[in-house]
Amino acid sequence: MSEQSEQENKEQEHKFLPVVPMRDIVIYPQMMAPIFISRKKSLAAVENAVLTEDHKLILVAQRNLAIEEPKSSDLYEYGVLVKIVQVLKFPDGSIKALADGIERVKILEFIGGEDKDEIFTARYESLKDISVVNEETEAMLNLTVDKFKEYIRKTTKINADNFVSLAEVKDAGKLSDIIATYLSVKVEEKQKVLELLNTYERLEYVSRILSREIELIGIEEALQEKVRYKLGKSQKEYLLREKIKAIKEELGTEEGLDESEELLEEIEKAEIPQHVKDALTKEVKKLSRMPFYTAETSVIRTYVETVLELPWEKRTEDNLDIEHARRILDEDHFGLEDPKERILEFLAVKKLSNLPQATIICFVGPPGVGKTSLGRSIARSLGRKFAQVSLGGINDESEIRGHRRTYIGSMPGRIIRAIQTAGTKNPVILLDEIEKMLPSHMGDPTAAMLEVLDPVQNSHFTDHYIDMEFDLSEVFFIATANSVDTLYKPLKDRMEVITLPGYTEEEKLNIAQKYLVPRQLKTNGLNEHQLQIDETIIREIITKYTREAGVRELERYIAKACRKAAVEIVKKPDMIIKLTPENLQDYLGAYRFVRQAAEKEPQVGLVHGLAWTEVGGELLEIEAGIMPGKGRLNLTGRLGEIMKESAQTGFSYIRSNYAKLGLEQDIQEKYDVHIHAPEGATPKEG
Structure with missing residues (x-):
């Protein structure tokens, strides 16, 4: 027992975490609250915490709220250990972080933090409640x-x-x-x-x-x-303002009034609809009546700032020149003729009708075939801003529609946040991996997405956080999916599916020569003279190092070769490197895949089958052997259910047609058959 206590004490001594001083808020364990960070040292502390595996840091309140750059003596000895759950960056460099309180802690020692650019780190001990139950x-x-x-x-x-x-x-x-x-x-x-x-x-x-x-x-x-007595409206407002000002001066919080006045000025200057101005003015007046150190003030302030940042009337002008769009698409992508034609058709219809987007385009294809980059090219050809919304794994309806402000740490949904990031009312928004949204007890995000994509409803879309209608009809939505098999059917019916098949070897070769090799040479500080990669080498990489429908793995291997070459050129600046089949393995390692030709002559106990994989067809050898036994069929090689059924069907055929095949009647009682797929270590169906 004593050894265990000694071990615990030893671990306790080595607890260190970054510290963020807080001016106007105290968070408690088992509470989740938003915190606003703008000071340089605090931003660095949050960034350090987010880079760690557990995302933890310590929040400690300042003794004097007016101190801009506190020292360790200006901080309390007790704080709370929190986990940073979410971080939202603002254009001015400040951040809003969602902090989840875990436990009370006592600061044993502050390390660093006294210099202007040095963050606080603390050695601390965890504290437990002394529970009294009676x-x-x-x-x-x-x-x-x-x-x-x-x-x-x-x-x-x-x-x-x-x-x-x-x-x-x-x-x-x-x-x-x-x-x-x-x-x-x-x-x-x-x-x-x-x-x-x-x-x-x-x-x-x-x-x-x-x-x-x-x-x-x-x-x-x-x-x-x-x-209480009768006062005219103007006189009453004047007296109330003077009263608030006097109270705030007495409390030393006059800046709260200045902040409210600044927000009212911003609202008045902002290019936003009148009903939005009225709603925000009401919120700011409520803010001016509150002490600045309450949690509610930060909630209202964040809400007002968020609504003001939305592009209610700001939009970019579309470039509907068909030739310009074709040139952009051809510059950015090789092949993909069907998707390109469909995009040009959309632009032509848009130019003639000038109506909102009637259909939503959904690019479907395996990873790495260019779905996301095609969306970026569409935005570039139209002259619109681009924003991407990752939907993989979302199982909460509030992620789409936003969280109501009654909840601590609430914020707008991902659609509104994407528009806020884009800064215009008519961006191109890419809904990535739309088939991976999952319904749960927290709601069905696919149902919320139906409203977003419906051209009839989305002009009156209401985010729960904003709590006002926002017109999404000018947004150009593009969805992507790896497969439509798991896509919610009503959602699929609302979209036009355009399939992007995997690239052939020739297409991969062209993409590598025109895009991948030049890009990686530039990224790694090389030029075509220093590192020479010809067509033969690219084919070698495609066939012997990659098995994919797209070109991501191909680009990784090209990047690997560039990095290896960069090391050698740094050592010998005048060196010229040419990749050849003989030295390729020195740069990329041993071959991962070797093409094997089918046997030209039939072999006893050996047949070839075709197997389906995500990257195309594969030739699969099937071996069979017979031995004395009791009519059992053994299947090995991690075969899929379909291939197992095929083997069982073949065995049943032999048993039912033994006479035609010249076999003995009692073969099923005397022999066992063993069927094996040597390359079945990778699960396959086909």
Whole structure:
């Protein structure tokens, strides 16, 4: 036992994580909240955490909120260890990160961080709640819940929709943390809630804060009742503004008022519809009435900024020149004539009718055949902005329609975020791997996608976060899929499927010569004179190193050869390297695949079959042997179900036609048959 404790202590001593100082927020364990990072050191700390496997860091509150570049002495000793779940970057370089609280920690030692560009790192120890469970605690639980309900009824600072029923929360520590999250109190008081490890003491402290806040609300209501009298609208607004200004000056938070005024000015200048201006103005007025350190202020501020960043009226002008589009498509892609023709047809119809997109194009094909790059080329030919939305593995409807603002850490759906990133109302949006969306208990994202792609409905699309209609009818949606077999049928019916087949060897050769080799030479700082890769070598790479429908693996091997050559040229700058069949393995390693010709003469016990794979047909040898036994059929070589059935059918045919084949009647009782596929290590069907 002592050895185990010693080991735990040893591990405890070596706990180190980056630290991010927080000015206006305290996060608790088992809570998820958005944090806004703009300071250089804090941005670096978040980036370091995201690069690690567990995405963890420590959030510690500042003692003085006004200090821009705090030192270790300006930070509290207690913080919370969080996991960074999601990061959203803004154009000004700041980020919004979604932090998931894990546990309370005590900072044992700050390492670094004193220099301007050096991040804080801390050696810390994990803290556990000192749980107190008795009748007194249970009574305090019920009393605190009742007080919190009364606080919610009386205050205007918390939306009723935000309140989650606490009747089922029986843990005093967790209840205290939840209530403290919603309270509009100073950071010092929230920090004390974090530092109290005894759950009863923590709950009692939160209960005292609630009593004080309820009493203050009552006093304020009584004063307002006494001084209420008739005022003209302009006089009333003036007095209210002066009152707010005086209160904020007294509290030292005058910047909150300035921020509200700045937001109102931005709203007035913004090129957005009037109903959007009215909605945002209402939110900013609500913001101006709140203390700047409450969690609700950051939610409202983020919402207003997000809506203002959306391109409500900004759009690019389409270039509908057919010849220009054909030239762009031919520059970027070799072959793919059918998809190119369909794109040109779309442009021609668009030029003549000037109507919104009636059909959605869906490129279907194996990985690496150019589906995504074709979407980029379409955007370039039209002169539109391009944005990509990866849909693989999405199983939550909110990822498409957005999260409601009542949830902590909510944000717009992926479609609205893509438009925000593009910066125009009419971008080309590529919906990548649309067949990989999965329905779950959190909703059906495919049903939400139907609304996005329906030209009748998408002009009135409402994202749950924005909570206002946004016109998607000008967006050019392009979908991609590896297969349509798993695609939701109503979704498939809404799209025009264009199949991109795998490339032939000749097409791969042309693509490599025109695009892949020049690109990799440039990427690796080489030129055609320093590294010479001719047609013969490209064919060798295609046939002996790759088995794919597209050209991704081919480009990887070309890149590998370029990197190896770069090392040699750095050592000998005047060196000229020419790849040949003799030295190819020195650069790319041993051959991965060797083509084997079929036997010219029939062999006893050996036949050839054709097997289907994702990259084309394969010749498969089938060996058969007979031995004394009891009529059993043994199948080996990891054959697929279809090939097993074929073998069993052949054996049954022999047994039922033994006379025609000149075999003995009792062959099935005397012999066993063994069928083996030597190359069946790779599962195949066919």
